[in-house]
Amino acid sequence: MKGKHAKTLAAIFHQPTLAGIVFAEIEAWVLGLGGEVRGGSGSRVVFEIRCSRRYLHRPHPGKDARRYQVEALREWFSELGVEP
Numbered sequence: 001m002k003g004k005h006a007k008t009l010a011a012i013f014h015q016p017t018l019a020g021i022v023f024a025e026i027e028a029w030v031l032g033l034g035g036e037v038r039g040g041s042g043s044r045v046v047f048e049i050r051c052s053r054r055y056l057h058r059p060h061p062g063k064d065a066r067r068y069q070v071e072a073l074r075e076w077f078s079e080l081g082v083e084p
Contacts, residue, residue, distance in 0.1 A: 005032045012074050013084045023058055023065045049080055
C-alpha cells in the first residue's frame with residue numbers, strides 16, 4: 001500500500017471522525033485496493049470491493065467527504081476485514 005493510501009485509511013479509521021478527508025483520495029484508495037469506482041446518475045458514486053457495494057454522493061460544493069460518509073465507509077471496510 002502506498003504511503004498516501006495508508007494515510008487516507010488511517011484518517012478514515014481515526015476516532016473521533018475527521019472532517020476534511022478529500023473524497024477523491026477515498027476513491028483513489030478504493031482503486032488502489034483493487035476495487036471499482038463508478039459514477040452513477042448525478043453525483044452518485046458506486047464503490048465496489050469483492051462484490052460488495054456502497055453508494056455515496058460526491059460532495060458539492062467542496063471536495064471533502066462528510067463525516068457521515070466517512071463513518072459509513074469505516075463500517076463497510078470493517079465488514080470487509082480492511083483495517084489500518
